[in-house]
Amino acid sequence: MEVGFLGLGIMGKAMSMNLLRHGFKVTVWNRTLSKCDELVEHGASIGETPAAVIKKCKYTIAMLSDPSAALSVVFDKDGVLEQIGNGKGYVDMSTVDADTSSKISEAIKSKGGSFLEAPVSGSKKPAEDGQLVILAAGDKALYDEVVPAFDVLGKKSFHLGEVGNGAKMKLVVNMIMGSMMNAFSEGLTLAGRSGLNPSTLLDVLDLGAIANPMFKMKGPSMLKNNYSPAFPLKHQQKDMRLALALGDENAVPMPIAAAANEAFKKARSMGLGDLDFSAVHETLKKPDHSS
Amino acid sequence: MEVGFLGLGIMGKAMSMNLLRHGFKVTVWNRTLSKCDELVEHGASIGETPAAVIKKCKYTIAMLSDPSAALSVVFDKDGVLEQIGNGKGYVDMSTVDADTSSKISEAIKSKGGSFLEAPVSGSKKPAEDGQLVILAAGDKALYDEVVPAFDVLGKKSFHLGEVGNGAKMKLVVNMIMGSMMNAFSEGLTLAGRSGLNPSTLLDVLDLGAIANPMFKMKGPSMLKNNYSPAFPLKHQQKDMRLALALGDENAVPMPIAAAANEAFKKARSMGLGDLDFSAVHETLKKPDHSS
Amino acid sequence: MEVGFLGLGIMGKAMSMNLLRHGFKVTVWNRTLSKCDELVEHGASIGETPAAVIKKCKYTIAMLSDPSAALSVVFDKDGVLEQIGNGKGYVDMSTVDADTSSKISEAIKSKGGSFLEAPVSGSKKPAEDGQLVILAAGDKALYDEVVPAFDVLGKKSFHLGEVGNGAKMKLVVNMIMGSMMNAFSEGLTLAGRSGLNPSTLLDVLDLGAIANPMFKMKGPSMLKNNYSPAFPLKHQQKDMRLALALGDENAVPMPIAAAANEAFKKARSMGLGDLDFSAVHETLKKPDHSS
Amino acid sequence: MEVGFLGLGIMGKAMSMNLLRHGFKVTVWNRTLSKCDELVEHGASIGETPAAVIKKCKYTIAMLSDPSAALSVVFDKDGVLEQIGNGKGYVDMSTVDADTSSKISEAIKSKGGSFLEAPVSGSKKPAEDGQLVILAAGDKALYDEVVPAFDVLGKKSFHLGEVGNGAKMKLVVNMIMGSMMNAFSEGLTLAGRSGLNPSTLLDVLDLGAIANPMFKMKGPSMLKNNYSPAFPLKHQQKDMRLALALGDENAVPMPIAAAANEAFKKARSMGLGDLDFSAVHETLKKPDHSS
Structure with a gap:
């Protein structure tokens, strides 16, 4: 399975490494591109921009530090919105407030894409061990499709209904x-x-x-x-x-x-x-x- | 090892049964004596009064429902005080307030006996399974002597210092x-x-x-x-x-x-x-x- | 002194009546115009719209039920903004949140008008008796000019600094x-x-x-x-x-x-x-x- | 009217001074007797002990610093209990807990005396100005008899029912x-x-x-x-x-x-x-x- 991954902070790095280790093909992007190096050593490809990652991958996961980063990656130039569309899924695992989540959800859906919010319970260690608890909400079909990734990233994932319920x-x-x-x-x-x-x-x-x-x-x-x-x-x-x-x-x-x-x-x-x-x-x- | 046991409510019955099961010789007493029958079937002896149990046993454990029962068993006619003395130990595992505990402690010690308060954490099921947590405080020598009983009754016992610290x-x-x-x-x-x-x-x-x-x-x-x-x-x-x-x-x-x-x-x-x-x-x- | 008055609910009616009683010339407006009748009997003029009141009067006071009414009177068609400008003052005595107050303040000032927020402490009876406590904030010059009206409406008024401090x-x-x-x-x-x-x-x-x-x-x-x-x-x-x-x-x-x-x-x-x-x-x- | 007064702290001194000023004959006692001097200058008599005051006066008021002082004055040698009896009333205006108040009440009554607890609301200034609020409870007949003193000490007194209600x-x-x-x-x-x-x-x-x-x-x-x-x-x-x-x-x-x-x-x-x-x-x- 091929996935994009936006954001290689402490959590994102551990999570994308886990995906690589379990045989996923991963295309990573990070604001500071040098942080991608270690992932590349383990087999990841690099996307130059969020838009480039979305263009390349059917599914893209984001793990960003805060609401403003989560918004910026979607709405800014070269952002997710420029390439998202029918048949593409975007999974935001950042911890953001309900408003941010709704804004992103509506923008993605208005372009024909499908969206999941999926904040996690657990920090660095569980992220490294693939032991996160994943609180997903939004598009159920997309949830079913990305469950293999969730199975690698977490010990358990939930689909909690409409966007906002994860948060x-x-x-x-x-x-x-x-x-x-x-x-x-x-x-x-x-x-x-x-x-x-x-x-x-x-x-x-x-x-x-x-x-x-x-x-x-x-x-x-x-x-x-x-x-x-x-x-x-x-x-x-x-x-x-x-x-x-x-x-x-x-x-x-x-x-x-x-x-x-x-x-x-x-x-x-x-x-x-x-x-x-x-x-x-x-x-x-x-x-x-x-x- | 031989012990007396005063009080056969839900907790006391389960606890004395455990002692019997592990080879202790147990002399039981309960206000309503008929409650002793089942224990006797499993090998217990009966003491007619708290005093009689104390007289017979070097160590006596009490597990009573509340402070007034705990006080009554010690201070009333035919009570613990009438027979306690040098070389005898009394272990009150009831949950009582600090005042009650001090009163009992002082009375026992003034007769030459030694005393432990030892309230437990855990209710019926842990009592039956010998999985209580025992919060003992008071005479350290007595604690050391009755540890074999505590090992049967609980998964862990602590000696917490002076009387009052258990409560x-x-x-x-x-x-x-x-x-x-x-x-x-x-x-x-x-x-x-x-x-x-x-x-x-x-x-x-x-x-x-x-x-x-x-x-x-x-x-x-x-x-x-x-x-x-x-x-x-x-x-x-x-x-x-x-x-x-x-x-x-x-x-x-x-x-x-x-x-x-x-x-x-x-x-x-x-x-x-x-x-x-x-x-x-x-x-x-x-x-x-x-x- | 001539003033406009927008909003004739329980509070606004009592307040504009007090102004009339003390010799002010008052032009009133209310969403349901029939509520103006009693004021007219006591000598008030009617403005057909908030804009009409602003056009006619150098100073206009508003006393509206909630933030949405306060915003609507300013920003809607025929609202305050259409006529406010240099040399005109707008005093909002409604109880609104800081955001609402800032929005109104900025809009009024961008048109060249001056603005005070002036929420009151006190309800129906003090309003009738001219015994409100007036917590004004915003344009100090405007405050000084409308003090005669505040003296009629309240037993005491304060100027608390910048807009937001009244609220x-x-x-x-x-x-x-x-x-x-x-x-x-x-x-x-x-x-x-x-x-x-x-x-x-x-x-x-x-x-x-x-x-x-x-x-x-x-x-x-x-x-x-x-x-x-x-x-x-x-x-x-x-x-x-x-x-x-x-x-x-x-x-x-x-x-x-x-x-x-x-x-x-x-x-x-x-x-x-x-x-x-x-x-x-x-x-x-x-x-x-x-x- | 003649009254005894026990305790000449900040409150007691102000209160007994007020009684003197209003024509009461006052016999005072204080643990440190020198504190009586100023009162004597204003016409008070001295009692050598609480018992002596009680013996001399039909009604005695106490204003003591805390429960232990209140108990000591009653129960110690040369205390109130030694002389209290039929036809004598004791009014404790100290602020004490319900237990202390009950103990004193029972002791007084067992000797045939009558008792009021009468804690006050108000501190030094109201005490000086005779503006205390007196929260009396206990013997209603005694209350009615000492109302003239309460009228001098406070702006208002209440009889609140049984002993304990004042506290x-x-x-x-x-x-x-x-x-x-x-x-x-x-x-x-x-x-x-x-x-x-x-x-x-x-x-x-x-x-x-x-x-x-x-x-x-x-x-x-x-x-x-x-x-x-x-x-x-x-x-x-x-x-x-x-x-x-x-x-x-x-x-x-x-x-x-x-x-x-x-x-x-x-x-x-x-x-x-x-x-x-x-x-x-x-x-x-x-x-x-x-x-």
């Missing part, structure tokens, strides 16, 4: 995650200040009904005040805000998410926005950080 | 659990009201970084409005309150736990206190429960 | 008000359920440091479950949301406002959005409303 | 006050960070439906980061906690109070417990306090 599902998951991180952080702080060993709390948690990979992975570094960013706090807070907005539209009261959002905002106001979202832990500490 | 650790864990349940419930509700399939949310969650047994076990029944009590909501709310009180003593702000506590109180005010704590889900629904 | 100030005030209403409602409920007479609580409050007109006015009707809309709950909730968004932009944690917003959302989900914002009181009651 | 009423009022302070503080912070002048916000607030003495009095000093303690933050937080506990007993969800309580706890953890409760304002600031 929504991701927001819901991230909202739960953000609230959980706060609950966890409160527990670690409470343990420490009331004379328990927070490391033992980690052991106890890991044996019980609420054991989960996030606690296991983040707990030890949080106890060392190590917040190297895997998922930056400011992005987590943005997702909380968007999830709360979604709840507002649908009149869903979400008091825990709202409280968690304020804690993330507090962390932002403390200058922690670029650290890992687990840095919300700092909001609970005494000023001297002696807790 | 505190359990509170911290339950607080995190209560907040997580609310975050989960908000996510399920948000998914449903914004046009996503909540069952698919369960699948997505189960594949990601926050996958945990509680979501997996409770999610499907919550979606069916089925809240058969495994852990009654009013007990969860009580634990949230006690955890918040512990935080208050130690000046730990816990905004998420506080919000979760209010949601559980709302559920109580709706008459849901005797249902499972997952019934907090109902607080987010529209009045006609059509969500 | 922001109103949001901040309404946010505090919304949180206070929730605090008040919790107090009334707590009093009633813990055996105190909530009416006595109203008397006690009215004698102390937190006595305020809102408690005095709303308290007695809240105790009778009477929520005739003076300020609809859905509008209050919208203002909470916008204030929270303003806080988000500026990294201001606002945990109380966030909790209050969720309570208003809960009320909306109970179908209370069109009642007075004091109906948030209902969110705290037991399901049978017997509290 | 409860005060908690409810203080809970509303604490939540309001947080709402106010969020508003001031939001105004400042979003480019508005917080002083202007104070002016706007003072003209509207939520104008109240607390905002007027505390606002200007909060803007100067001046938190000289009128009502210490740690006491406000204690009252929030007790109000929340009262709500818990009665299954009243109070999400705003709960969020406010956590903010006060955050302030305590920042070492602000001894400052005025308005210091909760600091919890919203950026670390460099540059907001």
